Amino acid sequence: MPHSSALIGSMKQSGLNWDAAMLPHWGEPYPMTNTIIGGATLWVLKGHSEEEYRGVAEFLNFVAQPEQQAWWHKQTGYVPITNSAAAILEAEGHFEKEPYQRIAIDQLNYSDPTPDTKGLRLGNFVEIRNVVEEEMENIFAGNKSVEDGLNDAVKRANQLLEEFAEMYQ
Structure with missing residues (x-):
């Protein structure tokens, strides 16, 4: 049972007959909500020079660009961090070729976040x-x-x- 969309590449190469679906839901009286995010993280630690922080800011601005996030998603399977990157992938027809990759995005965007689903x-x-x-x-x-x-x-x-x-x- 994979716990990350980044494992999809390995699943595809396994030769197994597999599929993906939204997480199951109990139904009423519990409303279905978005899932929490997890996975890869970039951290910026204190104790560096202003010049280094400017370089870090430039790098983070670069990787956050929708085009870079769309590329990152296609290379790794990780969910893009912006809806505009998902829109690029949609416009390119990416999810028609890889429909299971859309599931993670749909699950995260299923509802407005609640205090319990904003992340942890x-x-x-x-x-x-x-x-x-x-x-x-x-x-x-x-x-x-x-x-x-x-x-x-x-x-x-x-x-x-x-x-x-x-x-x-």
């Missing part, structure tokens, strides 16, 4: 995501019951959160 800041996010993925795979493979797998995911994720909190207190 979570210590050890990648490690927690890996734990949840491992436990879900255990459930799907029949190695654990749903209850045991989810309880183990909670225990392991909470341990990672506690370790993060101790490290940054």
Whole structure:
């Protein structure tokens, strides 16, 4: 079960018969909302010269351009960071050739963001995501019951959160 649109290239090369779809939804009374964003991140750290920060600003302005984001999306599978980049891809017919890549964009834009779906800041996010993925795979493979797998995911994720909190207190 891939956790990133960036894995689509590997999936295509696997020779497996696969497809992609919007995330399932429970239905009423819970409204379907947009998903949260995750994935690649660029960080700018403090402690550099003004000249270096100007260079960083130029670089970030460059990579944020719609044309660059459209190129980045085609090369990596990551979701473009602007709707204007998605519009370029749409106009080029990219999503007709790669319809599953449109799903991630549609899922992120499904509704107006809510306080719960604007994104999250979570210590050890990648490690927690890996734990949840491992436990879900255990459930799907029949190695654990749903209850045991989810309880183990909670225990392991909470341990990672506690370790993060101790490290940054």
